[in-house]
Amino acid sequence: MNRALLASLLLLASCASTTAQQPAETTMVFSPGVAWVLEGKGWAEEAEAVFADATDYIQAEAETRVPKSWAVVLDLDETVINNVQYQAERETLGESYTSESWYDWTQREEATLVPGVADFLAAVNTAGGHVTFVTNRSDTEQLATENNLAALGLTRGEDFRVLLTRARPDGVSAKDARYDILPAMLAAQGYPDVDIIAYLGDNVGDKPAEAGDWTFFCIDQGAMYGEPCAAVPGPGQ
Numbered sequence: 001m002n003r004a005l006l007a008s009l010l011l012l013a014s015c016a017s018t019t020a021q022q023p024a025e026t027t028m029v030f031s032p033g034v035a036w037v038l039e040g041k042g043w044a045e046e047a048e049a050v051f052a053d054a055t056d057y058i059q060a061e062a063e064t065r066v067p068k069s070w071a072v073v074l075d076l077d078e079t080v081i082n083n084v085q086y087q088a089e090r091e092t093l094g095e096s097y098t099s100e101s102w103y104d105w106t107q108r109e110e111a112t113l114v115p116g117v118a119d120f121l122a123a124v125n126t127a128g129g130h131v132t133f134v135t136n137r138s139d140t141e142q143l144a145t146e147n148n149l150a151a152l153g154l155t156r157g158e159d160f161r162v163l164l165t166r167a168r169p170d171g172v173s174a175k176d177a178r179y180d181i182l183p184a185m186l187a188a189q190g191y192p193d194v195d196i197i198a199y200l201g202d203n204v205g206d207k208p209a210e211a212g213d214w215t216f217f218c219i220d221q222g223a224m225y226g227e228p229c230a231a232v233p234g235p236g237q
């Protein structure tokens with residue numbers, strides 16, 4: 001687990017308790033999903049196991065495909081990058097998600113990598129695939145998001161080729177329209193006839209609404225946010 005993060009959160013919790021004139025020794029109790037991800041045990045191992053399965057899948061597929069003729073699509077939040085610090089800070093303040101506080105969090109560029117994702121993305125690139133990201137982060141958050149990714153070692157052109165955010169206020173959360181234009185975007189960049197062979201995400205909406213010739217891999221984030229794809233979010237599977 002990240003001891004420095006936990007220590008800072010406990011300090012924040014202590015300050016919040018003092019402000020509320022509660023006993024300073026009050027121990028912050030996070031929601032089960034946040035506590036599970038924050039602690040890291042089990043959560044990190046599950047994520048690494050899913051990415052290992054996904055790696056096996058794309059490497060087997062790559063053997064039957066022409067290099068640069070296939071792609072994978074990943075959600076960002078709680079799939080590629082971990083925002084448990086934001087969730088823990090909100091719970092410490094007794095608050096929940098707001099678009100304003102989320103925007104402020106994205107501008108800090110402090111999200112961390114989900115365990116196992118870096119090796120998976122490297123495997124996709126090595127095997128001859130394209131990495132694309134489709135996220136419901138806002139277009140106004142795109143620059144900070146790319147800075148955050150770059151700080152984590154993931155740069156456009158090197159590690160991923162496409163990052164599609166959601167336009168505000170009129171862009172819809174459903175990602176199908178953005179999934180649909182990915183092959184055309186890759187064709188315009190010199191890679192025609194690309195097949196999307198896998199989707200990876202933590203929410204039910206992180207894959208097309210209609211089934212297709214692709215495989216979905218679900219990252220369990222313990223029901224920390226949104227509508228999880230995990231059948232039983234949290235410890236165990």
Ligand SMILES: [Mg+2]
Pocket residue numbers: 075076077078079201202203
């Ligand atoms: Mg997500």
